[in-house]
Amino acid sequence: MALIACAFCKGKGKDPFGLLSKLADCQVCKGTGKVEVPWPMVECAFCKGSGIHPHSRITCSACRGKGRTAFRGAKEECLNCGGRGYKVDGNLPCSVCQGTGIVHKEGG
Numbered sequence: 279m280a281l282i283a284c285a286f287c288k289g290k291g292k293d294p295f296g297l298l299s300k301l302a303d304c305q306v307c308k309g310t311g312k313v314e315v316p317w318p319m320v321e322c323a324f325c326k327g328s329g330i331h332p333h334s335r336i337t338c339s340a341c342r343g344k345g346r347t348a349f350r351g352a353k354e355e356c357l358n359c360g361g362r363g364y365k366v367d368g369n370l371p372c373s374v375c376q377g378t379g380i381v382h383k384e385g386g
């Protein structure tokens with residue numbers, strides 16, 4: 279595991295959109311500004327590492343707001359989504375790579 283700055287609130291510990299209250303704690307890091315992520319990891323392609331869903335003001339459904347997802351081993355671009363982490367409409371993470379944009383290389 280590795281401790282990184284929370285992508286959703288950019289390490290500030292506060293809800294970036296203030297939907298409940300301007301003083302509400304970030305729901306991803308619980309106000310600490312830091313999140314634990316599995317190691318090794320890659321940047322989430324679905325939200326481009328921002329932790330924010332590309333189409334709504336909610337946490338990214340692929341990485342749950344952390345901006346990073348676990349990935350171990352040899353990788354290659356996901357052919358299903360072309361490495362973008364989402365299919366054409368962009369509302370849901372790619373079902374093959376779960377939003378990472380990469381898949382395990384066969385044989386690797």
Ligand SMILES: [Zn+2]
Pocket residue numbers: 284285286287288289290291292304305306307308309311312
């Ligand atoms: Zn946070």
Ligand SMILES: [Zn+2]
Pocket residue numbers: 322323324325326327328329330338339340341342343344345346377
């Ligand atoms: Zn994400």
Ligand SMILES: [Zn+2]
Pocket residue numbers: 356357358359360361362363364372373374375376377379380
């Ligand atoms: Zn994909």
